[in-house]
Amino acid sequence: MPRQPYLPTFKHLNFAVGALVLKDRPEHCAAIGKCLSIWGQVDNEMGNLFALLLGTESAAALEVFLSLRRSSNQREALESAAKYKLTGGDLLLFQALLSVYGSLEKERNGLAHGCFGVCPDDPSILFWIDIKDHVHFQTATLAKEIRGEFSETDDRHAHLKERLYVYRLPDLETLYLQMEEFWFSMFYFNGYLRFPNDPGRINEMQRVRQFPKIVETLQKISSRANSRSLTV
Structure with a gap:
């Protein structure tokens, strides 16, 4: 389950x-660390995918891709390259992979x-x-305290509570x-692009199509395509 807003469900909990x-929550630290560490390997596979779509091992081309640090720019580069390399079901799966990548990257960035x-x-x-929300909270709250603008009944943490979210350990796991x-999906997809006629790689692609997040995203893409065809 994604992180949940603190209000109103968790408003009874102290924070x-x-x-x-976090020093007193080693299990949470470990769960966060695992998420952050594996994402580097995910990005590694995204870089490999770009090289495969270009059909080149050019160091210059990879440097260009890796220099596009904003994920939106990298996705645009991948989408442009895929138009000339992939067709049919392979292109559809690529689109699903890119969509899942975007959603999980947001979770990674949050952590x-x-x-x-x-x-x-x-x-x-x-x-x-979020850091920016916490900075705004601290800056505004401390400034109001210095000016003596808080009354005894004011909730000094109101701004924080409105922007606070909750994870449980199973959410992180x-x-x-x-x-x-x-990561397995990207690893298998790249392997298939390298050896598209290899039976083992084809079997791995079938596994990718059965992963829950991929199944869900493919269904959404198909549903959107059907809706557009009905309105034409």
């Missing part, structure tokens, strides 16, 4: 957000660029807030499994 709080908190009442809970599954 502590800070630089050192890499968020501030975390813990719940003293429930050790299975992990709180998360599930996210890792999805990332691992996606």
